[in-house]
Amino acid sequence: MNKGLLFSGPFFSFAYMKVAVTKFLPGIMWVFVIFILLIMPGSDIPANEWFEILFFDKWIHTGLFAILVFLWALPLNTQVNRNVFLTVIIILSVLYGVAMEYVQKHIAPTRSFDITDMIADTAGALTGAVVTTIFYKRDKK
Known part of the structure; x- marks a missing residue:
């Protein structure tokens, strides 16, 4: 693989190897x-009392962002x-989670802004x- 310079500045510089976009x-x-x-409407998500007790929504957010x-x-x-x-990647993932909360608040029907979702997204990242x-x-190894 070819090495190149990704960033060079007065405080640091680091090299990288090119990675195929398909990866x-x-x-x-x-x-x-x-x-x-x-952005799915909240009414499309099954409601169950156990889901609320186990904070199922937060676990889903954590899993989604861990996989991301x-x-x-x-x-x-x-x-x-x-x-x-x-x-x-962690920083961009957390920012994506924050952005999605604003999308839910302003664009997605029946969805709302939830700071605990952002905490779960961060935990997942x-x-x-x-x-x-x-x-x-x-x-x-």
Whole structure:
């Protein structure tokens, strides 16, 4: 693979290896899956008292964003500065979760803004980073 310079500045610079865009297709598709699931009308989501007791909605958010980080980070596991890339992926995933809450508030019918969903999205992004790191270390052996 060819090495190139991704960013160079007065404080830091780091190199990267080119990664085929096709390796990011699962992550790209997952972004759309999350979008569709989070803008579905609330009436389309089954209501169950147990779901509310177990905070099922928060677990779904956590899982969606853990998978998002994992799918985006997986192609970068061989990169020179994978921790930098993983940090960027986490930040972008959290920002996507925040943006989706605003989409739910202003665009999606019968959906609302919920800060606890953003907390669950953040927890999911961090969980995805941990799983990715464990996967990388196991795969490296």
